[in-house]
Amino acid sequence: MHPKLPSLTAIRAFETTARHLSVSQAAAELNVTHAAVSQQIRALEEWLGVKLMKRVGRSIALTESGAMYAAGLLNAFEGILDATKQVKAYNDTGPVNVTTTPTFASRWMVPRLNRFRAEYPDVAVRISPETELVDLAREDVDMGVRYGSGEWPGLVAERIIGGTLAPVCSPAYLAKAPPLEKPSDLLKHNLIDDSGPDEWSEWLRIMGVPDVHLDSRSFFTIKHLGHQAAVEGQGVFMGVVSLMESDLKAGRLVLPLGPGDEVPLDYYLVTREDVPLRTPAQQFREWILEEACRPPEED
Amino acid sequence: MHPKLPSLTAIRAFETTARHLSVSQAAAELNVTHAAVSQQIRALEEWLGVKLMKRVGRSIALTESGAMYAAGLLNAFEGILDATKQVKAYNDTGPVNVTTTPTFASRWMVPRLNRFRAEYPDVAVRISPETELVDLAREDVDMGVRYGSGEWPGLVAERIIGGTLAPVCSPAYLAKAPPLEKPSDLLKHNLIDDSGPDEWSEWLRIMGVPDVHLDSRSFFTIKHLGHQAAVEGQGVFMGVVSLMESDLKAGRLVLPLGPGDEVPLDYYLVTREDVPLRTPAQQFREWILEEACRPPEED
DNA sequence: GTTTAATGTAAGGTAAACTTACATATTTGC
DNA sequence: GCAAATATGTAAGTTTACCTTACATTAAAC
Numbered sequence: 001m002h003p004k005l006p007s008l009t010a011i012r013a014f015e016t017t018a019r020h021l022s023v024s025q026a027a028a029e030l031n032v033t034h035a036a037v038s039q040q041i042r043a044l045e046e047w048l049g050v051k052l053m054k055r056v057g058r059s060i061a062l063t064e065s066g067a068m069y070a071a072g073l074l075n076a077f078e079g080i081l082d083a084t085k086q087v088k089a090y091n092d093t094g095p096v097n098v099t100t101t102p103t104f105a106s107r108w109m110v111p112r113l114n115r116f117r118a119e120y121p122d123v124a125v126r127i128s129p130e131t132e133l134v135d136l137a138r139e140d141v142d143m144g145v146r147y148g149s150g151e152w153p154g155l156v157a158e159r160i161i162g163g164t165l166a167p168v169c170s171p172a173y174l175a176k177a178p179p180l181e182k183p184s185d186l187l188k189h190n191l192i193d194d195s196g197p198d199e200w201s202e203w204l205r206i207m208g209v210p211d212v213h214l215d216s217r218s219f220f221t222i223k224h225l226g227h228q229a230a231v232e233g234q235g236v237f238m239g240v241v242s243l244m245e246s247d248l249k250a251g252r253l254v255l256p257l258g259p260g261d262e263v264p265l266d267y268y269l270v271t272r273e274d275v276p277l278r279t280p281a282q283q284f285r286e287w288i289l290e291e292a293c294r295p296p297e298e299d
Numbered sequence: 300m301h302p303k304l305p306s307l308t309a310i311r312a313f314e315t316t317a318r319h320l321s322v323s324q325a326a327a328e329l330n331v332t333h334a335a336v337s338q339q340i341r342a343l344e345e346w347l348g349v350k351l352m353k354r355v356g357r358s359i360a361l362t363e364s365g366a367m368y369a370a371g372l373l374n375a376f377e378g379i380l381d382a383t384k385q386v387k388a389y390n391d392t393g394p395v396n397v398t399t400t401p402t403f404a405s406r407w408m409v410p411r412l413n414r415f416r417a418e419y420p421d422v423a424v425r426i427s428p429e430t431e432l433v434d435l436a437r438e439d440v441d442m443g444v445r446y447g448s449g450e451w452p453g454l455v456a457e458r459i460i461g462g463t464l465a466p467v468c469s470p471a472y473l474a475k476a477p478p479l480e481k482p483s484d485l486l487k488h489n490l491i492d493d494s495g496p497d498e499w500s501e502w503l504r505i506m507g508v509p510d511v512h513l514d515s516r517s518f519f520t521i522k523h524l525g526h527q528a529a530v531e532g533q534g535v536f537m538g539v540v541s542l543m544e545s546d547l548k549a550g551r552l553v554l555p556l557g558p559g560d561e562v563p564l565d566y567y568l569v570t571r572e573d574v575p576l577r578t579p580a581q582q583f584r585e586w587i588l589e590e591a592c593r594p595p596e597e598d
Numbered sequence: 599g600t601t602t603a604a605t606g607t608a609a610g611g612t613a614a615a616c617t618t619a620c621a622t623a624t625t626t627g628c
Numbered sequence: 629g630c631a632a633a634t635a636t637g638t639a640a641g642t643t644t645a646c647c648t649t650a651c652a653t654t655a656a657a658c
Contacts, residue, residue, distance in 0.1 A: 005383060008307035009615070023636060031302065036616050038637060043615095048383070050390040058624045058635035065386050068575065072382025076375045083371025084304060084347070087364050091349040276367070308646070322605060335647050337606060342646095357604040357655050 006047040013040035014052060015077050018062055018070035089139070090276060095124035096284045099136075100145035102129035103227070104267055107243040108161070109145070116287050123280040136272050142281040143271045147240075150268050157268040158285075160292040161242040165203055165265075168244060168253045173233040180236070180256040183207040190235025192226045200238055240267075305346040312339035313351060314376050317361055317369035388438070389575060394423035395583045398435075399444035401428035402526070403566055406542040407460065408444070415586050422579040435571050441580040442570045446539075449567050456567040457584075459591040460541040464502055464564075467543060467552045472532040479535070479555040482506040489534025491525045499537055539566075 005011075017026035017037060027034040045052050052066035062070060100109060105127050116125065128134070128141075136144055136155060150157040167186060174180060178188045183204060191200055227244070230237035231252050247253040269288055271277060277285060304310075315325035316336060326333040344351050351365035361369060399408060404426050415424065427433070427440075435443055435454060449456040466485060473479060477487045482503060490499055526543070529536035530551050546552040568587055570576060576584060 005380060007614080008311060011379065012307060024634090032615085033617060034636070035618080035638080040615080042637085048386060048390070050386055052386075055623080055636065060636070065390055068389065069382055069386040072378060072385065076378035076382065079371060079375035079378060080310065081304060083368055083375065086371065087347060087349055087368040090367065091347070091364055306645080323603090331646085332648060333605070334607080334649080339646080341606085354605065354654080357602095359605070 006044055007040075010040040010044040010047070011073060012077070013037045014044050014066075015070060015073040017041060017053070017060070018066065019074065021061065022059060086275065090278045092278055093280060095126045096281045097126050097128065097140055097142050098144065098284070099128045099130050099134040099141055101147060102131065103240070103243060104145050104147070105129040107227075108267075112291055115291070116284065119287065120280075120283055123283055125284060136270065142277065143269060143285060146268055146270050148265055148268065150266065152270060154273050155270045156273050157270045158289060160267045160269050160288065163266040164241045165238055166241050166255050167203075167236045167257055168239050168248075168255055169230055169236045170233040171251065171254050173230075173235065174254060174256055183257060184209045186236060192229050192235045192237040203238060242267075305343055306339070309339040309343035309346070310372060311376070312336045313343050313365075314369060314372040316340060316352070316359070317365065318373065320360065321358060385574065389577045391577055392579060394425045395580045396425050396427065396439055396441050397443065397583070398427045398429050398433040398440050400446060401430065402539070402542060403444050403446070404428040406526070407566075410545075411590055414590070415583065418586065419579075419582055422582055424583060435569065441576065442568060442584060445567055445569050447564055447567065449565065451569060453572050454569045455572050456569045457588060459566045459568050459587060462565040463540045464537055465540050465554050466502075466535045466556055467538050467547075467554055468529055468535045469532040469551065470553050472529075472534065473553060473555055482556060483508045485535060491528050491534045491536040502537060541566075 013026065013030065013036070016029050017023055020026050020029070023037050023041075024034045027037045030037065041053060050065050050069075051063050052069060053060045054063055098109075106129070109127055113125065113127075116123075133146070134141060134144060145160065146152070146157070147163055150159065169177075169180075169189075179185060180189065186204065186209075193200060226237045227239055227247075229235065230239070231247060236256075241248075241255070244253055248255065269285065271281075271285065312325065312329065312335070315328050316322055319325050319328070322336050322340075323333045326336045329336065340352060349364050349368075350362050351368060352359045353362055397408075405428070408426055412424065412426075415422075432445070433440060433443060444459065445451070445456070446462055449458060468476075468479075468488075478484060479488065485503070486508075492499060525536045526538055526546075528534065529538070530546060535555075540547075540554070543552055547554065568584065570580075570584065
């Protein structure tokens with residue numbers, strides 16, 4: 001009995017040539033000579049009994065049958081390539097790459113990492129604090145931590161901690177500053193901002209202080225260090241309560257207005273829906289989700 | 300630079316083995332020895348740096364990675380197989396196979412086939428009159444002629460001729476039989492049927508003769524020869540007007556009640572939506588559609 | 599415990615695939 | 629319009645990837 005499939009080498013030679021519409025370029029891609037490719041195509045045509053390509057001037061073109069065949073094969077080879085990439089990625093034992101916001105990294109992740117290291121000494125983890133949102137489809141990223149509603153298309157989001165926002169300041173600042181008893185009082189204070197004015201105005205709008213026109217001069221704009229500026233008594237900072245627990249417990253910061261916002265934004269661990277996590281990343285994911293349930297500790 | 304893909308021979312060996320979960324069976328399918336397959340798998344595992352299969356007792360099983368990889372490859376190889384089958388089928392110059400109803404075949408198709416033969420002497424055509432509906436997905440069928448509404452999922456339907464139904468009988472029969480002036484008169488006649496009672500009762504219902512209880516004894520049931528029985532004066536036959544044109548013109552049959560039905564059923568040429576017609580079938584299709592527009596001729 | 603039926607490994611053989619070399623065809627440039 | 633440049637096509641010879649043969653290993657069956 002005849003085999004069901006022609007030589008795979010021939011099929012690949014044809015597919016590559018069809019993609020480039022050039023025997024020479026195909027040969028270059030396959031690291032062989034053009035003669036090899038040409039012969040493979042001829043063999044395939046003989047096996048099928050069908051002419052797949054024709055010479056047009058000094059280049060080549062697909063016949064109708066060839067175009068049909070190439071379309072099908074293109075798909076199939078892409079499938080093989082994808083599957084191969086996926087297995088290799090899945091078995092990559094390199095460091096787990098986690099992209100996250102700078103705040104979450106420094107206030108939540110880093111303080112706990114030593115516990116992970118103790119539990120899984122063989123798994124290397126690389127935390128990349130990124131100001132901008134990183135596309136998880138990037139090959140060098142295993143997972144991310146995002147602040148938002150938990151709805152991201154194509155991604156699986158698992159809640160880590162609440163994202164309740166509240167204004168905070170140091171006890172010293174509160175003592176010597178103007179009264180701060182209701183949200184609208186905030187307008188007379190130094191508002192520290194480390195990302196953009198949106199957080200403040202959004203929060204004020206929700207708390208019933210509408211039509212606030214905050215121009216950029218209303219702020220200390222200190223990139224990524226707003227929290228520290230608040231501790232040092234430079235003004236009022238808008239922060240995520242669950243990321244300031246240790247400062248609140250230690251009395252370095254206070255909540256003059258109490259936590260009261262209902263913005264439904266939280267911190268989520270996000271992973272790709274379509275690609276399975278490789279083993280070390282699975283371990284890190286499980287650890288994070290366990291850690292998220294753990295009650296906060298004294299420090 | 301390393302090639303992007305491992306040896307395709309190795310990939311196929313692995314895919315086949317994964318499908319059978321047996322090296323020996325895979326070897327049998329590939330027409331090689333088990334040792335060849337075993338070595339190919341080992342080579343693939345080394346190339347990937349990933350263990351894909353493990354020995355379990357005296358047979359083998361897939362590892363997690365192996366299962367993942369096999370699933371992707373299975374798809375891809377099926378794609379290659381399908382594409383290959385399709386090109387071969389597309390370029391098959393064997394006879395065009397047309398499945399159709401016996402009536403349409405004998406009354407419309409066969410009388411015109413000599414014209415097709417004259418136009419395309421190299422294209423062989425095989426008409427298969429089938430009482431039952433034939434699945435067009437069958438590999439040995441290029442197209443079909445079906446009687447119906449023109450709506451079939453997955454199929455392209457192109458109208459050939461109208462399917463208007465009407466009772467017919469021979470002039471001699473009409474002369475000596477009871478009067479036949481309105482539809483309800485039919486109940487006193489010999490009704491010839493060659494498929495089942497449905498056509499008659501459906502037609503009578505539409506023509507405003509409801510609640511007719513026709514039992515099988517009301518009929519001459521003469522399989523596939525009803526038309527001829529009518530010509531011979533044995534009773535009234537329910538036929539498709541456009542398939543009886545020559546008899547009507549020649550006076551062998553008459554329409555005692557005139558053509559009057561509005562059943563929206565016609566004869567359609569149907570082809571598969573997902574598979575392109577091979578060249579000879581394309582030619583036959585075009586010829587049929589041209590012929591459908593042609594005015595009827597004397598004979 | 600021997601037999602049987604599967605997979606794994608190593609050494610050597612062979613055919614498929616590749617390279618080299620030359621032929622052919624068409625576009626480009628002068 | 630002719631030579632040069634740039635493609636692809638074909639044939640003969642070489643290489644190497646793949647396969648076979650032969651034996652080892654393992655576990656289930658009897």
